Amino acid sequence: VQLVESGGALVQPGGSLRLSCAASGFTFSRYVMNWHRQVPGKERELVATISSAGGSTTYADSVKGRFTVSRDNAKNMVYLQMNSLKPEDTAVYYCNARNAYFDYWGRGTQVTVSS
Numbered sequence: 138v139q140l141v142e143s144g145g146a147l148v149q150p151g152g153s154l155r156l157s158c159a160a161s162g163f164t165f166s167r168y169v170m171n172w173h174r175q176v177p178g179k180e181r182e183l184v185a186t187i188s189s190a191g192g193s194t195t196y197a198d199s200v201k202g203r204f205t206v207s208r209d210n211a212k213n214m215v216y217l218q219m220n221s222l223k224p225e226d227t228a229v230y231y232c233n234a235r236n237a238y239f240d241y242w243g244r245g246t247q248v249t250v251s252s
Contacts, residue, residue, distance in 0.1 A: 185206035222248075231245045
């Protein structure tokens with residue numbers, strides 16, 4: 138099982154980034170996918186969730202209206218489009234696959250929002 142995040146970078150406030158997560162080794166289409174983020178010394182925060190078929194999404198209040206989660210089950214990919222980025226969005230972003238029995242995590246990708 139692998140989840141590999143990519144797309145993290147240094148970006149200026151107000152900018153945009155698109156994170157990607159490539160999944161392999163499990164039946165991707167049967168898992169809810171989540172994006173989490175964590176800042177050193179703080180608790181991990183659930184940022185966005187997308188249902189297994191992609192028809193339902195939820196967001197943390199802190200990113201609602203700025204971030205969009207999507208998935209492509211044919212490609213085993215999940216994405217996080219991040220717009221209007223703020224310095225407080227700086228964190229390591231993690232991809233997570235979850236069902237009733239298993240819980241898989243990627244290693245994360247760093248997003249830094251700074252001028």
